[in-house]
Amino acid sequence: MYRTHTCGELRLTDAGKTVTLSGWVQRVRKMGGMTFIDLRDRYGITQLVFNQETDAALCDRANKMGREFVLQATGTVGERFSKNDKMPTGDIEITVTELRVLNEALTPPFTIEEHTDGGDDLRMKYRYLDLRREPVRRNLELRHKFCLETRRYLDSEGFLEIETPVLVGSTPEGARDFIVPSRMNPGSFYALPQSPQTLKQLLMVAGMDKYFQIVKCFRDEDLRADRQPEFTQIDCEMSFVEQDDIIRVFEGLTKHLFRTVRGTDLGDTPFLRLSWEECMRRFGSDKPDMRFGMEFVELADVLKGTGDFGVFNSAAYIGGICVPGCASYTRKQLDELTAFVRSPQIGAKGLVYARVADDGTVKSSVDKFYSPETLAALKEKMQATAGDLILIMSGDEANRTRKQLCELRLLMGGRLGLRDKNKFALLWVVDFPMFEWSDEQQRLMAMHHPFTAPKPEDVPLLDTDPASVKANAYDMVCNGVEVGGGSIRIHDAVLQAKIFDILGFTPEQAQAQFGFLMNAFKYGAPPHGGLAYGLDRFVSLFAGLDSIRDVIAFPKNNAGRDVMLDAPAPVAQAQLDELQIALAPAEPQQP
């Protein structure tokens, strides 16, 4: 037996017991004639003590233990002389009588501490050492608990977890698929699922009624900072439901998770629901951060045509936010804000500001174009008071400008400390448009996905004005992050065919790609709908992290590489031959 206890469980009440612990050397300290070793495992740290006077040989051995050596120590639990109230085992120590080195360790390339000196690349290469650090380990413990409570709750609601296959067919609509050559079917390929969307719909046709799965999904996309080629969804689907039924169940799940996993009580009131249009109008985003106000005020009636400022006079949209207490911003600070909205990521032309002085007067960057009365009307409209800073943007296309103003709002909210990671503001965004226009593809694209049902009252518009059709789609948003989203699905083969038509599929293409689903719909498909949560993102919100990477045991870097495993890598020619494929390096691009 390697241990009688873990390194996290001994207390003063255990004093006098003979115990055996196993773990890693966190640190070795020599003080006078004593040597102290902090021994660490997943459960905590316990102090081992060695006395030069009582056992010089053992103490000498203890002095030679390096960081991260794996030790087994037997000894007696005693009360500590100087207690450490920062750790649960801080009242006791083990006076060691036997010490065994279970394994030696090279000096790790970075410190195994809460705040490590290791950079990101090094931490990823030696991820098995990084995971020894408490904050990273805590994230995985949180994820475990999050998944377990998800399963408990959904099971109690009658959901069945059903595994869907990982080797499926390629469906080019959506993101790019990872594909897998089939040796037994040469020239053919499996694809890894971007989500089990169609499979869970087939499970509804199969009468499974309530399905969920915590499941890996795969997208071969160019990775932005916080995307992973493989990620995990909590994927759910229900039959014989309307939007309200689904919202009720998953609001319940969400409250359960906050309460049991994070100790946060979200109360009994239902989450706020806002239409997509209202979100865009008030916050310039379909995932507004509701932890703070600073809502958009539309200013066309105050500023358009009321002065000589041509930019506003020709704008399709003028909107402002009122930033409390920032009238003291210097010219330099304001120039920085202007530079921010002009940056390529935001792409605005400029920024107008107006400060409300202590005496209530308004000083703006467009003073010369507007009368003091207009500026007073602006202040009134913005409900600004002394010390406030008004920031105004305008543009040709309302929603584009709103999105830009949204970025500014989030920036200012952050500066004012209004985006507290321990505060949670949840809402449902509903009534999404069914389609959005793609300039690139020159066609309507599904805003959610092609299986989303239009609102029944909008079905006639599919023939006359499809762009105006609203969908029975909903997103759950937390702190400005879309944590989940879903929709009521189409369960009628004829309506599904019409949607494919609007999306530019020929009947043959639709049949080739989604025939299995449309055929299934002919055999008695029930009304159904569902939702999927992004697990990595949701857990990282619970953990207060900006990145999803540290809630994943072995993440990939931005080039899709696992630098620890050194994957992907070339394979043997024999493997390619068996699969009847060959490398075909692209011609180098013309410079």
Added chain:
Amino acid sequence: MYRTHTCGELRLTDAGKTVTLSGWVQRVRKMGGMTFIDLRDRYGITQLVFNQETDAALCDRANKMGREFVLQATGTVGERFSKNDKMPTGDIEITVTELRVLNEALTPPFTIEEHTDGGDDLRMKYRYLDLRREPVRRNLELRHKFCLETRRYLDSEGFLEIETPVLVGSTPEGARDFIVPSRMNPGSFYALPQSPQTLKQLLMVAGMDKYFQIVKCFRDEDLRADRQPEFTQIDCEMSFVEQDDIIRVFEGLTKHLFRTVRGTDLGDTPFLRLSWEECMRRFGSDKPDMRFGMEFVELADVLKGTGDFGVFNSAAYIGGICVPGCASYTRKQLDELTAFVRSPQIGAKGLVYARVADDGTVKSSVDKFYSPETLAALKEKMQATAGDLILIMSGDEANRTRKQLCELRLLMGGRLGLRDKNKFALLWVVDFPMFEWSDEQQRLMAMHHPFTAPKPEDVPLLDTDPASVKANAYDMVCNGVEVGGGSIRIHDAVLQAKIFDILGFTPEQAQAQFGFLMNAFKYGAPPHGGLAYGLDRFVSLFAGLDSIRDVIAFPKNNAGRDVMLDAPAPVAQAQLDELQIALAPAEPQQP
């Protein structure tokens, strides 16, 4: 709202209530002036009733409903005139006042009944209809519960479920990998994991202490009848443990699963443990079916050199089983047994039998070679009594003959009804050989995998006689099926390198393929070990099924195809171009 109740929950106590149900039409029956529709959902079947006299129009509509139509019906719960005690809702019926067709259905290509008329191929193509059948649905419910209870138990034992990546590196040792071309790293490939073996070992190096995962694994093998290219494991690993610690935990899990999922109490006594050698000696198998006896009796001392039968006199092994009550087997039946052991799958040369008559005398197929005294000694040795049939096989190589005799034992056990699917006999097989010789590869192969630790006392033998080294490996066997297996792992980089050397890896090959693991071992790897269960197989045992296919929602056929999705399939040339690969059809084989 689509329903107030499911089709499985209404009872006589609900009589008088107005309810709304939704579901599928199981059948429509006309009797006199009444029409009955059995409405089905996941939860059960409820009888709807329509009366020609009280509402002729509604009754006429009901008569037009086809099988598998999706209906919503509102009406009043009433007591049935003729009750059906075979179904939980058999005391009541719904007198319908409103009927709505939610979806029509084509006539399904096979009957949606417990015993369907659909063949395997048709059932797989329309799997979403097959899953509507109660026995198939029950299997998925069982699987859900099995997984949930596994997670509950392991969580209560302090295990963390940690997701390991699906896109990993290719490790040619073991079975063939599925590989995934990387677009972002042209010419490089990910592999899908055959198991998370090395990753879970890295999690132990990372100090995670107790890990588990219910996880998809992938092997690109030629599929035998009951293999799937993707399958699911319950994968577990623990640190600071010896074999006994692991056996204790997973025996606990197994008992918990039997009790909570199947209602089977396996009692308090520990499972039997048998060494691999003893299993081979007594049952000719490393996964003996312990539901019945019919143990092997070694007969060399009785039959070798004691008569003129050359086959036995030159045999390295002679063994027999005593089949109770089969002395009455006819010559034809015995010839069939001989044909069975001679079949190519078994490959034996022949079979000797001896019947024990009612008067206790022995009549055998080798009477002419042996004296009555020898035959009496045979009977004595076999502990055979009147009415028993003794079956004897011999051969040049003991274990090969034992495996052949094992097949005969299983056949006879089945014929005698001793392999009851509702009876469970579990045991641990321990002390496996570390290596087995591969004639094909002309080298020693790892019997479990190359990370398995040798028994400490056998380590010196690695240099002198590696083939005799025993491993700290163990299998859990249930009813002749290996449901789980594992080992204590090597945690020492030097010992691991030595094992790779014995397995014929050059140091460079070992470093290239497993360097990440051997390097990790240098940074303080704890002693560790683990186990993995084959989930599909384990659940199918619980379900009493011979095949794993019906505990998988969407299985693949023997050619690795999902005939419902029609996957795998050719992909667009553009996809191949982006991945910088090309098809390279092999030259047709010479005839």
